[in-house]
Amino acid sequence: MTVWARAQRFSGFALPLLLLILWQALASAGVVQPMVLPSPLAVAERWWTALMPAQPYDSAQGSYLAWVFSGELPHDAAASLWRVLLGFLAGAIPALPLGLVMGASRAAYTLFNPLIQILRPIPPIAFIPLAILWFGLGNPPAVFLIALGAFFPILMNTIAGVRSVDAIYLRAAQNLGASQGTIFLRVMLPAAMPYILAGMRIGIGTAFIVVIVSEMIAVNNGLGYRILEAREFMWSDKIIAGMVTIGLLGLGIDVGMNRLNTHLLRWHRSAEK
Amino acid sequence: MTAHISVQNLSKRFGENADAVAALQNINLEIAHGEFACLLGPSGCGKSTLLNLIAGFITPSAGSVSVDGRQVTAPGPDRGMVFQEYALFPWMTVEQNIGFGLSIRGLARADIAVRVGQLLQLLKLEEFRARFPKDLSGGMRQRVAIARVLALDSPILLMDEPFGALDALTRRTLQDELLRLWSELRKTVVFVTHSIEEAIYLADRVVVMTYRPGTIKRDQHVALARPRDPAANDFNALKRELSTLVTAEQERHLESERRGVAVD
Numbered sequence: 127m128t129v130w131a132r133a134q135r136f137s138g139f140a141l142p143l144l145l146l147i148l149w150q151a152l153a154s155a156g157v158v159q160p161m162v163l164p165s166p167l168a169v170a171e172r173w174w175t176a177l178m179p180a181q182p183y184d185s186a187q188g189s190y191l192a193w194v195f196s197g198e199l200p201h202d203a204a205a206s207l208w209r210v211l212l213g214f215l216a217g218a219i220p221a222l223p224l225g226l227v228m229g230a231s232r233a234a235y236t237l238f239n240p241l242i243q244i245l246r247p248i249p250p251i252a253f254i255p256l257a258i259l260w261f262g263l264g265n266p267p268a269v270f271l272i273a274l275g276a277f278f279p280i281l282m283n284t285i286a287g288v289r290s291v292d293a294i295y296l297r298a299a300q301n302l303g304a305s306q307g308t309i310f311l312r313v314m315l316p317a318a319m320p321y322i323l324a325g326m327r328i329g330i331g332t333a334f335i336v337v338i339v340s341e342m343i344a345v346n347n348g349l350g351y352r353i354l355e356a357r358e359f360m361w362s363d364k365i366i367a368g369m370v371t372i373g374l375l376g377l378g379i380d381v382g383m384n385r386l387n388t389h390l391l392r393w394h395r396s397a398e399k
Numbered sequence: 400m401t402a403h404i405s406v407q408n409l410s411k412r413f414g415e416n417a418d419a420v421a422a423l424q425n426i427n428l429e430i431a432h433g434e435f436a437c438l439l440g441p442s443g444c445g446k447s448t449l450l451n452l453i454a455g456f457i458t459p460s461a462g463s464v465s466v467d468g469r470q471v472t473a474p475g476p477d478r479g480m481v482f483q484e485y486a487l488f489p490w491m492t493v494e495q496n497i498g499f500g501l502s503i504r505g506l507a508r509a510d511i512a513v514r515v516g517q518l519l520q521l522l523k524l525e526e527f528r529a530r531f532p533k534d535l536s537g538g539m540r541q542r543v544a545i546a547r548v549l550a551l552d553s554p555i556l557l558m559d560e561p562f563g564a565l566d567a568l569t570r571r572t573l574q575d576e577l578l579r580l581w582s583e584l585r586k587t588v589v590f591v592t593h594s595i596e597e598a599i600y601l602a603d604r605v606v607v608m609t610y611r612p613g614t615i616k617r618d619q620h621v622a623l624a625r626p627r628d629p630a631a632n633d634f635n636a637l638k639r640e641l642s643t644l645v646t647a648e649q650e651r652h653l654e655s656e657r658r659g660v661a662v663d
Contacts, residue, residue, distance in 0.1 A: 313488065319490070394489065
């Protein structure tokens with residue numbers, strides 16, 4: 127590898143690094159007030175403090191592993207991820223079979239489509255007041271809102287996926303003696319999988335947005351709650367530390383989904399490297 | 400002995416009323432057990448339509464198709480189909496594709512493995528067993544498609560221009576392979592092609608079809624001894640003879656295309 131090629135490979139990291147340096151310089155020079163824009167070092171320090179356990183290790187209190195994750199940040203991150211998981215499952219589990227049926231049957235499509243087209247454009251955020259009225263405070267309204275956010279992309283993509291299945295696979299399966307049920311599960315479902323996974327990826331992205339918003343309103347832990355709490359105290363370094371965590375978790379989820387995608391679609395042409 | 404496949408007064412129209420296209424008109428054809436029949440003609444002559452009717456993918460407008468005296472109403476594993484586009488399931492490995500028809504019949508895993516193993520050997524696919532179709536050449540894919548159909552042990556093999564997308568060398572290899580399988584397994588084969596040479600090389604009988612509406616123009620018995628030599632005089636004499644017939648139909652196809660009525 128030439129020096130130039132090597133330099134190019136890291137060129138994507140140069141821009142964020144440059145911005146960080148500029149930001150630190152601005153903060154050090156005292157051009158902006160720390161409350162408006164704290165220095166990156168202050169943010170990093172705050173992030174580290176939140177990440178680390180608050181108490182010194184005491185073997186009487188429990189296992190070492192539990193101690194390592196006893197900090198505020200790991201707790202909040204786990205709470206947010208748990209809500210994303212619950213909400214995502216609550217959205218995906220009805221979306222998948224409904225999408226398969228709507229994609230395969232014209233009658234089912236005609237029956238459900240108008241209702242879905244009316245509900246789909248309403249952002250989950252607009253359901254917040256109703257969600258609180260219906261489910262009170264705490265996890266249930268948050269899970270409901272996240273489920274709404276995940277439901278529609280998965281549904282729409284599953285419908286499109288089933289419709290895109292090449293009729294020749296259905297013919298081949300019929301010719302080999304497959305029943306309707308077998309064709310559904312072993313031909314249509316896997317053939318539609320690239321679309322379904324793409325829908326899940328969008329769905330989990332939406333779920334991640336909605337979890338932060340719903341934590342700002344309905345619950346008292348999680349990353350969204352922590353950011354809003356920090357604002358009350360004007361701890362802008364803590365706000366930014368929270369935002370950075372959200373960014374990192376989002377990136378982690380996306381990388382994970384991408385890995386899953388590549389594995390499940392290893393048969394697929396576009397999965398070729 | 401009764402015919403294996405019997406086509407009686409078969410017609411097929413596509414579309415409605417004034418726009419209707421008569422794809423097939425009054426076809427009568429009997430194919431005996433173990434016979435290798437080729438349907439030959441230019442595109443638009445309805446040869447694939449006839450094959451799809453035998454397969455049961457579409458239903459006739461008039462007349463009927465029967466197999467062993469029973470009327471065909473739906474697709475079924477007694478008439479295995481090999482498609483030009485292979486139609487392998489891309490999410491399944493070679494092994495899984497070949498075993499699919501057996502697994503949906505509820506056969507035990509061990510029995511499926513044995514049968515799939517035999518077929519992999521028969522079609523020289525052993526080293527490709529764990530691959531996905533996307534990692535195979537066209538020729539290999541078509542071998543898998545043939546193995547998938549043979550797994551069901553269907554007495555009838557329907558082939559819709561199966562080697563049409565392959566290069567000349569691969570094509571010849573697969574033709575020879577098919578003849579070997581046919582003589583070993585004694586299947587009844589209905590093979591659609593637009594290549595005159597391929598038809599004469601393979602078939603006991605070449606059925607030449609007319610351009611729209613599809614009718615039978617010539618039912619030609621091929622008496623040449625196998626293996627056949629495409630360079631031999633008698634092979635070429637027959638080729639010239641059939642060529643005249645097919646070219647005349649091809650002309651009609653081009654003519655209707657010029658008039659703007661051809662859809663195919």
